[in-house]
Amino acid sequence: MAFSQKLEAWYTDHGRTLPWRGIDDPYRIWLSEIILQQTRIEQGRDYWFRFVEAFPTVTDLAAASEEQVLRLWQGLGYYSRARNLHCAARLIAGQGGRFPNTYEEILKLPGVGRYTAAAIASFAFRLPHPVIDGNVYRFISRLHGISTPIGTDAAYREFEALLLRLIDPQRPDRFNAALMDFGSLQCRPQPDCAACPFAGDCEALRSGRVGLLPVRAPKPKPTDRWFLYFDLRWQQDGDTYGLLQRRTANDIWRGLFELPLLESDHRLTESELQAEADRFLADSFGLRHVAYTVGPERLHQLSHRTIHARFLSAELPHAPAVCPPQLQALTVAEMEKTPVPRLIDKHLHRL
Ligand code: SF4
Numbered sequence: 001m002a003f004s005q006k007l008e009a010w011y012t013d014h015g016r017t018l019p020w021r022g023i024d025d026p027y028r029i030w031l032s033e034i035i036l037q038q039t040r041i042e043q044g045r046d047y048w049f050r051f052v053e054a055f056p057t058v059t060d061l062a063a064a065s066e067e068q069v070l071r072l073w074q075g076l077g078y079y080s081r082a083r084n085l086h087c088a089a090r091l092i093a094g095q096g097g098r099f100p101n102t103y104e105e106i107l108k109l110p111g112v113g114r115y116t117a118a119a120i121a122s123f124a125f126r127l128p129h130p131v132i133d134g135n136v137y138r139f140i141s142r143l144h145g146i147s148t149p150i151g152t153d154a155a156y157r158e159f160e161a162l163l164l165r166l167i168d169p170q171r172p173d174r175f176n177a178a179l180m181d182f183g184s185l186q187c188r189p190q191p192d193c194a195a196c197p198f199a200g201d202c203e204a205l206r207s208g209r210v211g212l213l214p215v216r217a218p219k220p221k222p223t224d225r226w227f228l229y230f231d232l233r234w235q236q237d238g239d240t241y242g243l244l245q246r247r248t249a250n251d252i253w254r255g256l257f258e259l260p261l262l263e264s265d266h267r268l269t270e271s272e273l274q275a276e277a278d279r280f281l282a283d284s285f286g287l288r289h290v291a292y293t294v295g296p297e298r299l300h301q302l303s304h305r306t307i308h309a310r311f312l313s314a315e316l317p318h319a320p321a322v323c324p325p326q327l328q329a330l331t332v333a334e335m336e337k338t339p340v341p342r343l344i345d346k347h348l349h350r351l
Contacts, residue, residue: 011178084111135183145203
């Protein structure tokens with residue numbers, strides 16, 4: 001039996017039922033692919049429904065404010081993906097709302113890589129472009145005994161050329177869905193090879209290399225950053241107020257809001273921290289002799305950064321007389337509705 005027939009027979013019995021499968025709306029397929037880059041299917045399903053409900057069409061998404069989009073995305077991390085999604089929706093809306101319908105045109109959208117372009121092209125337009133993600137790399141590298149390090153351009157080209165020979169040109173959508181599900185459900189990191197329809201063809205199983213494939217390119221070590229956040233609060237007109245600022249630099253969390261921040265290039269000792277905090281409060285807010293507490297260090301891991309964060313909390317008698325212009329005074333209820341990184345969100349909900 002041909003590879004695609006065997007794969008699709010497995011899919012008929014074991015494939016997932018998902019709300020974005022079996023549809024041909026490129027916008028909704030695109031949403032699912034971008035969300036699923038960030039999260040497991042169970043959690044991604046909730047986010048997908050929330051987005052589809054809030055923005056049923058690409059023009060609805062384009063008309064939303066960036067804050068609305070980031071707020072809905074909150075909790076998924078990698079906020080640049082939400083910004084790219086929004087930016088791409090605006091581009092599409094600006095061209096009359098017609099979603100691009102070739103692989104090459106889809107690939108030009110901000111935030112869309114080869115995997116996502118292949119998924120949209122095959123699911124929405126039935127174009128024969130194979131999807132290649134981590135699960136597919138695992139399955140195909142084991143089946144064919146390929147030891148090229150994955151995640152490299154050379155590996156992508158090698159796997160794509162191989163899959164282009166295998167893809168079912170009549171039903172590329174079904175072939176790709178089956179390939180994705182097979183990689184994630186059957187050829188898992190610890191697979192049950194006895195139950196695999198490809199056991200007789202599998203090079204890794206034959207040569208005892210199931211646990212050794214795929215080969216991964218070494219990851220760069222994350223760099224450390226040290227953040228001291230200032231959570232300043234005061235009462236005014238019966239409400240509790242605090243300060244947030246928007247991150248605008250081309251850096252992590254761009255577009256999101258955070259508490260006033262003092263970043264240092266090393267871990268501060270307790271006496272350094274106190275001196276730096278006193279100086280920051282005086283220079284930025286004209287505050288002297290303020291009573292505050294500083295919580296323990298919290299580690300927050302991003303893909304390329306390890307954030308070492310501490311939170312300084314102070315109750316002020318009134319609003320600071322001096323305040324840098326980028327800071328906004330907001331009520332606690334307003335802060336709750338503002339898009340913030342998960343690290344800040346955890347702190348605010350902890351209070
Ligand atoms: S035999 Fe095992 S390693 Fe090979 S494709 Fe099947 S599940 Fe994966």
